[in-house]
Structures are given as C-alpha cells and as structure tokens.
Amino acid sequence: MAAMEEWAFPARYDQDYLPDPDSPYWFPVRETMDPAERDAAVLVRLREVMEYAYANSGFYRTKWDAAGLEPADITSFEAFEQVPVVTKAEMRESQANHPPFGDYTCVDRSEIHHIHGTSGTTGAPTAFALGRRDWEVIADNQARILWGMGVRPGDTVFVAALFSLYLGSWGAMTAAERLRCNVLPFGAGAQGMTARAVNWLARIRPAAFYATPSYALRLAEVAEKEKIDPREFGLKVMFFSGEPGASVPSVRRAIEDSFGATVIDCGTMAEMTPFMSASATAGTPDGMLLWQDIVWHEVCDPETFRTVPYGSEGTPVYTHLERTSQPMIRLASNDLTRWVMEDNPCGRTYPKLPDGVYGRIDDMIHIRGENVYPTEVDNYLRTVENYGGEHQIIVRRTGSMDEMIVRAECTLPDGQRSEFESSTGSGLQSFLGVRVTFESVDAQTLERAEHKSRRVVDEREHTRR
Ligand code: 8LH
Structure with missing residues (x-):
C-alpha cells in the first residue's frame, strides 16, 4: 500500500x-x-x-x-x-x-x-x-x-x-x-x-x-x-x-x-x-x-x-x-x-x-416515559400541506403530568383551520407516539432564526433550561 x-x-x-x-x-x-x-x-x-x-x-x-x-x-x-x-x-x-x-x-x-x-x-x-x-x-x-x-x-x-x-x-x-x-x-x-x-x-x-x-x-x-x-x-x-x-x-x-x-x-x-x-x-x-x-x-x-x-x-x-x-x-x-x-x-x-x-441529549424531551427529539416535529410538520414554515414546542408541567404543546404556523385564514388543526394534531401524535396539544397561529408570526433555531420552550421547573 x-x-x-x-x-x-x-x-x-x-x-x-x-x-x-x-x-x-x-x-x-x-x-x-x-x-x-x-x-x-x-x-x-x-x-x-x-x-x-x-x-x-x-x-x-x-x-x-x-x-x-x-x-x-x-x-x-x-x-x-x-x-x-x-x-x-x-x-x-x-x-x-x-x-x-x-x-x-x-x-x-x-x-x-x-x-x-x-x-x-x-x-x-x-x-x-x-x-x-x-x-x-x-x-x-x-x-x-x-x-x-x-x-x-x-x-x-x-x-x-x-x-x-x-x-x-x-x-x-x-x-x-x-x-x-x-x-x-x-x-x-x-x-x-x-x-x-x-x-x-x-x-x-x-x-x-x-x-x-x-x-x-x-x-x-x-x-x-x-x-x-x-x-x-x-x-x-x-x-x-x-x-x-x-x-x-x-x-x-x-x-x-x-x-x-x-x-x-x-x-x-x-x-x-x-x-x-x-x-x-x-x-x-x-x-x-x-x-x-x-x-x-x-x-x-x-x-x-x-x-x-x-x-x-x-x-x-x-x-x-x-x-x-x-x-x-x-x-x-x-x-x-x-x-x-x-x-x-x-x-x-x-x-x-x-x-x-x-x-x-439535553434537548431531548422526556414526556410520559417517551423520548421525543424536536427534529421529529420539524420533520413531520414540513410534510403537512398549509404548514406556514415555523413552529414552537412548549413543554409544560400540569399537576404531575408533562404536557407538550406544538404551536405551528398555518397559511390558511383563521376560521378555516379546523381541519388543518385536527388532522395535523392527530397525525403528529401518531408520528411521535406521545399525546400532543396542537395549536395553529397565522403564518409569518413566529420568529425566524438568523443562526441556529431555538424552537423548544421548556417551562418545567426541574429542567436545566
Ligand atoms: C449539529 C451539526 C450538524 C453542529 N447536525 N447538529 O457548525 C459547526 C460548529 C462551528 C458549531 O456549530 O459549533 P458550536 O457552535 O460549538 O455548536 C456545536 C453543536 O451544534 C453540536 O454539539 C451539535 O449539537 C450542533 N451541530 N453541526 C446536527 N451538522
């Protein structure tokens, strides 16, 4: 050689x-x-x-x-x-x-x-x-x-x-x-x-x-x-x-x-x-x-x-x-x-x-015994029609339970989004295998990253954030 x-x-x-x-x-x-x-x-x-x-x-x-x-x-x-x-x-x-x-x-x-x-x-x-x-x-x-x-x-x-x-x-x-x-x-x-x-x-x-x-x-x-x-x-x-x-x-x-x-x-x-x-x-x-x-x-x-x-x-x-x-x-x-x-x-x-x-490892979301990577949410939402291109993941503790809220932009006008919300919410839930509360907001209302995106807002007290 x-x-x-x-x-x-x-x-x-x-x-x-x-x-x-x-x-x-x-x-x-x-x-x-x-x-x-x-x-x-x-x-x-x-x-x-x-x-x-x-x-x-x-x-x-x-x-x-x-x-x-x-x-x-x-x-x-x-x-x-x-x-x-x-x-x-x-x-x-x-x-x-x-x-x-x-x-x-x-x-x-x-x-x-x-x-x-x-x-x-x-x-x-x-x-x-x-x-x-x-x-x-x-x-x-x-x-x-x-x-x-x-x-x-x-x-x-x-x-x-x-x-x-x-x-x-x-x-x-x-x-x-x-x-x-x-x-x-x-x-x-x-x-x-x-x-x-x-x-x-x-x-x-x-x-x-x-x-x-x-x-x-x-x-x-x-x-x-x-x-x-x-x-x-x-x-x-x-x-x-x-x-x-x-x-x-x-x-x-x-x-x-x-x-x-x-x-x-x-x-x-x-x-x-x-x-x-x-x-x-x-x-x-x-x-x-x-x-x-x-x-x-x-x-x-x-x-x-x-x-x-x-x-x-x-x-x-x-x-x-x-x-x-x-x-x-x-x-x-x-x-x-x-x-x-x-x-x-x-x-x-x-x-x-x-x-x-x-x-x-620190960004992995542990919810009710399951691990969720924030990138999986991104991966799913980008396949959804009328997704507005940006989202937030909010992790919250209610009582003794952790809750995950996904707030995603939608290109449809308010009032015409019920089908988008229900199908995306249930689709996301089965894709991730955890329960998700899904909300939509107007397109172009969430902040865009100029550098690295930060989409997770972890409100739980015990987390490192
Ligand atoms: C990545 C990736 C990737 C970095 N896929 N996660 O850009 C390279 C260097 C300069 C950089 O970003 O360094 P920095 O600011 O120390 O951040 C390192 C972290 O960024 C690394 O630990 C990863 O979590 C992430 N990262 N490139 C996925 N291609």
Missing part, C-alpha cells in the same frame, strides 16, 4: 498542493485505504497527540495522572476508551482558573492567530484560541473536505453565517480560500441582510453556499417575497452545519426543492475545528462520513463512554489528530447519533452517520 499522504504530527501541509483535477479525492490513499490499516496509524497518532498534550498542558497531565494512565499505555483502542472524557464544564473551569484560555492550551499566547468563543448570552463564555499553524492545518483539512463535496478552485463560495465569535463561517471561509475559490463572506444577522443576500446571490450566482439549515429556509422565504426563485441562484452545492436539518428528511427535501442544489450535512463542534471532519461528499451525499484521519470520532454509550457497535446509537466523542493549540482529547459532545460501517458510493472507507446528528 502507498504511504498515507502528508501524515505527520505536528501536521504541516504543502500549501501549494492541489489534487489531480479529475480525482474525486484530495488524498486518495488516506480516503480510500483499508480502514483497519488507517486505524492502526491513528492509534500511533493518538499516543503522539497524548504525549504532546501531557508534556504541554497541566490540564491533561492532572486529569490523566488522577486516572492513573499515561500516553504510553495507549497500545489499543480498548485502552484509549479508558481515557476520561473532557466536558465543556471542565473547560469553563480551566479557563476560570487559568484565564483567559485555560491550562489545556498548549501554545504560547504569541502563537495564537484567532480567538473565537461560544456565543451563548448566559453564563461565562468559553474562549477558543487557535494557533497560527493550526489555522493553516484547519484550512487545509477543510479544503480537502470541500473538494470531497465537489467544490473546485475558481468556484464562488457564499458564506451566509455570522462572522463574529462563531467558528462555522470562518472555517468555511478559510477552507474556500485554501481551495483557491473566490469567497463572498456575506455574513448574517444584521437588519435587512437577508433581502440583500437574495439580491447578491441572484447577481453573483455562486457555485457553493454555507449557512445553517434554518437560515437557508428563511432565505428561501425572503426570496419568494422578493419575487426571486432561489433556483435562479444557480447553486451547485449547499453545505450546512450548526444544527440538525440537512439530514432531517423533510427539511433536506425542502432545501433541495427550493434551491435545486445538492445538500451536504457537516459539522461537529467549534472546539473540534476542523469541524467539517464529519461531512457528506458529492458521491455519498446523505448522512455524514467520519473522516477518521483528521479527527478520531467515536460513538459511545453516554454513561460509560465506551464505543457502541456499528449499527447502534450513542453520543459522539471527538479527538483531534492534528491540532496543537487546544487539542481536544475525548471531548464529550452530548449529542446523539447512530453510526454504521458500510460501502460508501464515493469509495471512501470511513464510517458513516446515516441520519446525521439528531440533536443534543
């Missing part, structure tokens, strides 16, 4: 490299090799990354000393699964005790190239410090993944996501730059910006587009108001991250139908940038492949953090194989997914998340 291309730690990629224009792969060996051979190389790498982190970060040294393990012990994946996971709470604590970037940061402040952060409005934000060298490696890795999606040098990439603390937009932009695309860093979130985006898209006709799935649907609505058919934008590929949607069948279909483009799901977490390491490809456009030679993805039991067998559901746990500034080693995502290992039509030998990431 030929050697894995540019496989070294710390990583440094040839910045002039571009694949053969006819190749669907950026690195044919790394992407199509026997997975067992790739895993063997990854195991050696995991030890190297752990040695690096042990030598350069008080956080990991203390954590692993307490667990009684050291990097040299990692001689098998079973041993690696004993490495305790890192939680977001630990990172916040580390940053509080070792401000501003925490003692899991392994490089000097002078080497930091970008600072990003969590954008939540409550609680202390977490800062992401990305090294100069890491930034280059991130660009290279994600350019490779964009190549896999079918984006090519010279293509215009329209980035319609927030350009501030959010890493998604910056990650898409640097990747497109490395790929020698022309980038339109349009952004999102300012007053009137969506209507302007519609006009720019119609004028520039980019090949590729990046945003959150909710924002793409919002854009389609605004285009309709502006009397522009989004198909006229001529988009070839639309890639999405940040929230479930691109793998939710009816949401995916709605985007494909509106824009006439291939929809690609990607994304892990900001901490894990290059976050596109879970991504579909042009040849395998459904679900997400796990690019195991960029980030090591495990799908684990949420209690034990041991991997679950292929075919099973669990929570993703991520490990960087190439980052040196804030390497994440077994970062617990708190998300939910299912993984499989099968032949991928694109020829890449990576495992796959066939249904994407369905949502966060």
Whole structure:
C-alpha cells in the first residue's frame, strides 16, 4: 500500500498542493485505504497527540495522572476508551482558573492567530484560541473536505453565517480560500441582510453556499417575497452545519426543492475545528462520513463512554489528530447519533452517520416515559400541506403530568383551520407516539432564526433550561 499522504504530527501541509483535477479525492490513499490499516496509524497518532498534550498542558497531565494512565499505555483502542472524557464544564473551569484560555492550551499566547468563543448570552463564555499553524492545518483539512463535496478552485463560495465569535463561517471561509475559490463572506444577522443576500446571490450566482439549515429556509422565504426563485441562484452545492436539518428528511427535501442544489450535512463542534471532519461528499451525499484521519470520532454509550457497535446509537466523542493549540482529547459532545460501517458510493472507507446528528441529549424531551427529539416535529410538520414554515414546542408541567404543546404556523385564514388543526394534531401524535396539544397561529408570526433555531420552550421547573 502507498504511504498515507502528508501524515505527520505536528501536521504541516504543502500549501501549494492541489489534487489531480479529475480525482474525486484530495488524498486518495488516506480516503480510500483499508480502514483497519488507517486505524492502526491513528492509534500511533493518538499516543503522539497524548504525549504532546501531557508534556504541554497541566490540564491533561492532572486529569490523566488522577486516572492513573499515561500516553504510553495507549497500545489499543480498548485502552484509549479508558481515557476520561473532557466536558465543556471542565473547560469553563480551566479557563476560570487559568484565564483567559485555560491550562489545556498548549501554545504560547504569541502563537495564537484567532480567538473565537461560544456565543451563548448566559453564563461565562468559553474562549477558543487557535494557533497560527493550526489555522493553516484547519484550512487545509477543510479544503480537502470541500473538494470531497465537489467544490473546485475558481468556484464562488457564499458564506451566509455570522462572522463574529462563531467558528462555522470562518472555517468555511478559510477552507474556500485554501481551495483557491473566490469567497463572498456575506455574513448574517444584521437588519435587512437577508433581502440583500437574495439580491447578491441572484447577481453573483455562486457555485457553493454555507449557512445553517434554518437560515437557508428563511432565505428561501425572503426570496419568494422578493419575487426571486432561489433556483435562479444557480447553486451547485449547499453545505450546512450548526444544527440538525440537512439530514432531517423533510427539511433536506425542502432545501433541495427550493434551491435545486445538492445538500451536504457537516459539522461537529467549534472546539473540534476542523469541524467539517464529519461531512457528506458529492458521491455519498446523505448522512455524514467520519473522516477518521483528521479527527478520531467515536460513538459511545453516554454513561460509560465506551464505543457502541456499528449499527447502534450513542453520543459522539471527538479527538483531534492534528491540532496543537487546544487539542481536544475525548471531548464529550452530548449529542446523539447512530453510526454504521458500510460501502460508501464515493469509495471512501470511513464510517458513516446515516441520519446525521439528531440533536443534543439535553434537548431531548422526556414526556410520559417517551423520548421525543424536536427534529421529529420539524420533520413531520414540513410534510403537512398549509404548514406556514415555523413552529414552537412548549413543554409544560400540569399537576404531575408533562404536557407538550406544538404551536405551528398555518397559511390558511383563521376560521378555516379546523381541519388543518385536527388532522395535523392527530397525525403528529401518531408520528411521535406521545399525546400532543396542537395549536395553529397565522403564518409569518413566529420568529425566524438568523443562526441556529431555538424552537423548544421548556417551562418545567426541574429542567436545566
Ligand atoms: C449539529 C451539526 C450538524 C453542529 N447536525 N447538529 O457548525 C459547526 C460548529 C462551528 C458549531 O456549530 O459549533 P458550536 O457552535 O460549538 O455548536 C456545536 C453543536 O451544534 C453540536 O454539539 C451539535 O449539537 C450542533 N451541530 N453541526 C446536527 N451538522
């Protein structure tokens, strides 16, 4: 077997490299090799990354000393699964005790190239410090993944996501730059910006587009108001991250139908940038492949953090194989997914998340002994005629019982909605398998997301919200 291309730690990629224009792969060996051979190389790498982190970060040294393990012990994946996971709470604590970037940061402040952060409005934000060298490696890795999606040098990439603390937009932009695309860093979130985006898209006709799935649907609505058919934008590929949607069948279909483009799901977490390491490809456009030679993805039991067998559901746990500034080693995502290992039509030998990431464990609604994912409500409502495109899920405690109220927009005038309400309510109830109180409101009255949607209002006292 030929050697894995540019496989070294710390990583440094040839910045002039571009694949053969006819190749669907950026690195044919790394992407199509026997997975067992790739895993063997990854195991050696995991030890190297752990040695690096042990030598350069008080956080990991203390954590692993307490667990009684050291990097040299990692001689098998079973041993690696004993490495305790890192939680977001630990990172916040580390940053509080070792401000501003925490003692899991392994490089000097002078080497930091970008600072990003969590954008939540409550609680202390977490800062992401990305090294100069890491930034280059991130660009290279994600350019490779964009190549896999079918984006090519010279293509215009329209980035319609927030350009501030959010890493998604910056990650898409640097990747497109490395790929020698022309980038339109349009952004999102300012007053009137969506209507302007519609006009720019119609004028520039980019090949590729990046945003959150909710924002793409919002854009389609605004285009309709502006009397522009989004198909006229001529988009070839639309890639999405940040929230479930691109793998939710009816949401995916709605985007494909509106824009006439291939929809690609990607994304892990900001901490894990290059976050596109879970991504579909042009040849395998459904679900997400796990690019195991960029980030090591495990799908684990949420209690034990041991991997679950292929075919099973669990929570993703991520490990960087190439980052040196804030390497994440077994970062617990708190998300939910299912993984499989099968032949991928694109020829890449990576495992796959066939249904994407369905949502966060914290966002799952537990109602009368049943679990409901908010994305299931979305998936159902988008198949209903006269649905107005937005909804809210209210979870309330009445006495000792939990109650779920779904409030959905309807395009019919008030007074002509009784059939819509009764059939959608009962349809939703049988789709979810739980009792639902269903209400309708006028179309265009619920708030649209400019970034990630937040549709659940959980009024129960005992919940974390
Ligand atoms: C997703 C997905 C997806 C992210 N399907 N859920 O966009 C990628 C990065 C930059 C990002 O969004 O990071 P952030 O803000 O830390 O949020 C991470 C969470 O977002 C992740 O844990 C998931 O819950 C969600 N997410 N991409 C479903 N393709």
